[in-house]
Amino acid sequence: MPFSEVAERLRSRDGVQRVPNPALELFMVRDFLNAGERAELIAMIEAQRRPSTLADDFGEAAFRTSETCDLSARDPLVAAVNGRISALLGLDDRLGEPIQGQRYAPGQEFKAHTDTFEPAGADFYTHTAVSGQRTWTAMIYLNDVEDGGATRFKTIGKTIQPEAGKLVAWNNLLGDGRPNPATLHQGMKVRRGVKYILTRWYREHPFPG
Template sequence: MTGAAEDDDYEAGPPSQRLAQIGEIVAARLTAAQGVQTIPVDGIEMFVRPDFLTVEECARLIAMIDTDSQPSSLFSEGADNSFRTSHSCNLDRWDEEVEAIDIRVCELMGIDPSHGETLQGQRYRMGQEFKPHHDFFHINQSYWADMEATGGQRSWTAMIYLNMPEAGGATDFPMAGISVNPRSGLLLAWNNMGPNGAPNLRTLHAGAPVIAGTKYIVTKWFRERPWI
């Protein structure tokens, strides 16, 4: 995650025919998929799939996150320590259970698995949060050269809630005026690009502070080209 909020100092990126085409293909796939619901959000393509994971699958992923998580990092330069206070870890993509879930996410999205980053698990304890940021890369930042060389821009995000904290922990999209509350097994997907394939500033989102309990999620980001 970039950790870059909407700011005139950040250059998001130009239109892209490739990313526009990816957006059209994935949106059509999700619209037609059984069990997937379109969320009517102004200016963002967003979908949910309830009960994408079983209670047992969620429990196994939570255990993996608790075993391997470390303080979450940011791409962004100069971000303060309070910007992202969760713990996270890249899940073992060669673990049979993780691989099976990863493949299911790719199949649902209709994106070749080679374009997907490793599933990342995240844990938010009481008071922890991720302040407003974009998942796409800002091309005027120092990290962009490496990201461009290893698969390019992030196209879609797929996030799965593994549990429901006692209070708080919603995913807020402040520019779109919508919040999604955690629900065990629920997959939330959105296109980080606009219709012309340029990064969509309206996808600004935040992991709201957990008020009580602990929140667990896994996130998968997809690139415009194969991720290497």
């Protein structure tokens, strides 16, 4: 399925909620993962986490302060989650980057950013030469957070609270293929507790490996 048709597919699916804003195709699905799956994935993140990195930190050392890990698709649970996300979106699984787990401790955040690679950026060609631009993002909250840790879409004024098992998906591009500035979003500071999420990005062309 062409990535441009994903939104129409999601609108027709039972249990999928669309955020009603014409500037951005943004959807939510509750209870996408069960408690046992979430616990196993959290354990993987705890075992493999490392400091998060950025393609461009905009010269700000504390722009992204979380921890990250790449989850191997050789693991049966990870492979199953990958397949379920791709089936929900109707996208070829080969378009997906390796799924990542992220951990946010109290005080950690990811300041306002988009998931696309900026055409004027120094590393644009490096990141897009083979697989193209990021098209859709799928993010899953693995736990409830005691306080903080919401995802705030600043341009459209929408704040999504962490909720265990909830998947959030959005289209990063405009109809003409340019990055959509309305996807600007922020992983707000965790105040109490720890936040765990999964993130998978999809590309225009198959991702190597």
